[in-house]
Amino acid sequence: xxxxxxxxxxxxxxxxxxxxxxxxxxxxxxxxxxxxxxxxxxxxxxxxxxxxxxxxxxxxxxxxxxxxxxxxxxxxxxxxxxxxxxxxxxxxxxxxxxxxxxxxxxxxxxxx
Numbered sequence: 255x256x257x258x259x260x261x262x263x264x265x266x267x268x269x270x271x272x273x274x275x276x277x278x279x280x281x282x283x284x285x286x287x288x289x290x291x292x293x294x295x296x297x298x299x300x301x302x303x304x305x306x307x308x309x310x311x312x313x314x315x316x317x318x319x320x321x322x323x324x325x326x327x328x329x330x331x332x333x334x335x336x337x338x339x340x341x342x343x344x345x346x347x348x349x350x351x352x353x354x355x356x357x358x359x360x361x362x363x364x365x366x
Contacts (some may be wrong), residue, residue, distance in 0.1 A: 257314070267310060267311045270308035271310065271311070273306060273309075274306065274309070283317075287317075288307070288309070294330060296338065320333045325335070
């Protein structure tokens, strides 16, 4: 991998750039919290060659939402389930919007 390849990944939301310690620090939480949401299968961090957990920016956003819910008193398992359902709903809405755009671009005169 060249330096140019590495810099290109800085904008990649799915690139596992953050160690567990750095991720916990950025979220203002503990490493135990990150382990707990991993055990609840909310996020699955990649593992480095040495076996260390690595997190992406997307995973950190998901973890931050779970932390908000936990801070409001929601049990961690329930918070993880809520976040999963929110993420699925957002994806379904995105797909529906794409279908609507595609259906709107079809010319009714040629569709018959």
